[in-house]
Amino acid sequence: MGRQDGSDRTVSTDAVDDSTATLLHIDLDAFFASVELLDHPELVDRPVIVGHRSGRSVVTAANYVARRYGVNSAMPMAIALRRCPSAVVLEPHMSRYKDYSARVMRIFGDFTPLVEQLGIDEAFLDVAGARRLHGSPAEIGAQIRARVVAETGLTCSVGAASTKFVAKMASGRAKPNGLLVVPADDTLAFLHPLPVAALWGVGATTEQTLIGQGLRTIGDLAAIPLAALQKSVGEASGRKLHDLAWGRDPRAVTVEHEEKSVGHEVTFEHDVTDVARLRSELLRQSDAVAARLRRAGLVGRCVVLKLRYADFSTVTRSRTLAEPTDVGRRIYEEAAASFGVLAARGIRVRLIGVRVEQLSDGDGAGVALWDPDDDWRGAERAVDSLTARFGRGTVRPASLLEPSAREPGTREPGTREPGTREPAAGPSDQPKPDRG
Numbered sequence: 001m002g003r004q005d006g007s008d009r010t011v012s013t014d015a016v017d018d019s020t021a022t023l024l025h026i027d028l029d030a031f032f033a034s035v036e037l038l039d040h041p042e043l044v045d046r047p048v049i050v051g052h053r054s055g056r057s058v059v060t061a062a063n064y065v066a067r068r069y070g071v072n073s074a075m076p077m078a079i080a081l082r083r084c085p086s087a088v089v090l091e092p093h094m095s096r097y098k099d100y101s102a103r104v105m106r107i108f109g110d111f112t113p114l115v116e117q118l119g120i121d122e123a124f125l126d127v128a129g130a131r132r133l134h135g136s137p138a139e140i141g142a143q144i145r146a147r148v149v150a151e152t153g154l155t156c157s158v159g160a161a162s163t164k165f166v167a168k169m170a171s172g173r174a175k176p177n178g179l180l181v182v183p184a185d186d187t188l189a190f191l192h193p194l195p196v197a198a199l200w201g202v203g204a205t206t207e208q209t210l211i212g213q214g215l216r217t218i219g220d221l222a223a224i225p226l227a228a229l230q231k232s233v234g235e236a237s238g239r240k241l242h243d244l245a246w247g248r249d250p251r252a253v254t255v256e257h258e259e260k261s262v263g264h265e266v267t268f269e270h271d272v273t274d275v276a277r278l279r280s281e282l283l284r285q286s287d288a289v290a291a292r293l294r295r296a297g298l299v300g301r302c303v304v305l306k307l308r309y310a311d312f313s314t315v316t317r318s319r320t321l322a323e324p325t326d327v328g329r330r331i332y333e334e335a336a337a338s339f340g341v342l343a344a345r346g347i348r349v350r351l352i353g354v355r356v357e358q359l360s361d362g363d364g365a366g367v368a369l370w371d372p373d374d375d376w377r378g379a380e381r382a383v384d385s386l387t388a389r390f391g392r393g394t395v396r397p398a399s400l401l402e403p404s405a406r407e408p409g410t411r412e413p414g415t416r417e418p419g420t421r422e423p424a425a426g427p428s429d430q431p432k433p434d435r436g
Contacts, residue, residue: 026108031154036093049081058077108144114255289356299325
């Protein structure tokens with residue numbers, strides 16, 4: 001996959017047979033930073049970082065100029081500014097990103113109904129059925145890029161291939177503002193020279209394991225017998241990596257979005273050791289998660305607690321319920337039980353979060369005949385009604401009525417650490433790190 005600073009950009013320049021490359025991956029370039037620069041054209045040629053100038057915040061996004069200094073999303077802001085002292089820091093505006101994302105996705109929909117939105121700034125498109133009306137895949141990619149620029153002022157990169165995996169890799173190589181077509185017959189020639197880290201599922205640990213065996217490129221990995229690969233990285237991972245190394249990816253573009261989790265988390269300006277304060281934050285987040293579940297008509301069976309300590313180590317603990325729930329009190333009790341085990345050891349907490357997984361339709365599915373949370377559910381739905389009428393915060397638990405001891409600069413509950421994505425009841429309720 002191409003470097004994030006665009007220094008190894010590769011694009012299609014000559015006529016290429018794109019008849020087999022009907023799957024497009026389209027990724028907006030440095031999306032958050034590009035949206036901010038629409039209001040600051042004088043900064044286009046300067047290094048720009050999107051994020052909060054707080055000492056504990058992280059980089060939400062960086063433009064390509066800043067990336068050449070080694071600045072990347074999710075990096076602590078303090079490190080980013082040491083690497084690039086001349087960078088201009090701009091505050092993020094999430095509502096604007098959502099608005100521009102919606103505009104771009106509507107453009108995609110004008111070319112094909114088969115659009116699979118991956119996040120706020122990228123999507124897969126199947127254009128096999130659009131060729132008669134709009135031209136070849138390469139022509140469709142070019143038309144989309146032109147419309148995005150004309151209608152939003154933003155640029156995007158397009159990868160076209162016969163599989164989703166290769167299309168995504170191609171768009172990464174084409175960044176910024178490029179188009180790269182990989183015909184089916186050229187798939188292995190494209191893949192095999194790339195480093196093994198370019199494969200989906202190869203993180204830092206797996207990469208070191210593979211390199212330790214002399215497997216530095218995807219071609220090296222493809223050449224090793226499957227059994228030997230599985231012995232090193234496990235049966236399932238070995239099979240997946242082997243298939244990808246040979247360009248095998250049967251996944252089709254999926255239009256429907258299946259929600260996997262709903263969560264909230266907060267990063268504190270200063271490490272917190274006060275257990276009572278952390279429990280209060282858990283209660284606040286649990287109520288917020290439950291409210292979002294109810295708004296989406298969902299219930300969940302697995303409650304996950306996430307803690308990040310002062311040394312940046314992160315732990316998660318999950319508890320599975322007998323029956324799925326959308327009740328904040330139940331979510332809190334499960335998260336608090338997990339927290340109690342960890343808190344007993346003495347902790348300095350940088351981040352705390354709660355999420356609910358294993359979601360399903362909340363229309364009575366899976367609810368027991370006798371529901372111990374029925375009273376709480378009724379009370380919380382009454383709060384939902386009051387909130388809808390009078391606004392958020394009108395009614396809340398008595399334990400949350402005292403003024404918060406939150407440190408200056410701490411975000412409100414329900415927000416996420418910049419550079420992280422909050423799984424939500426919709427395809428882009430909170431954006432992922434802007435790596436485009």
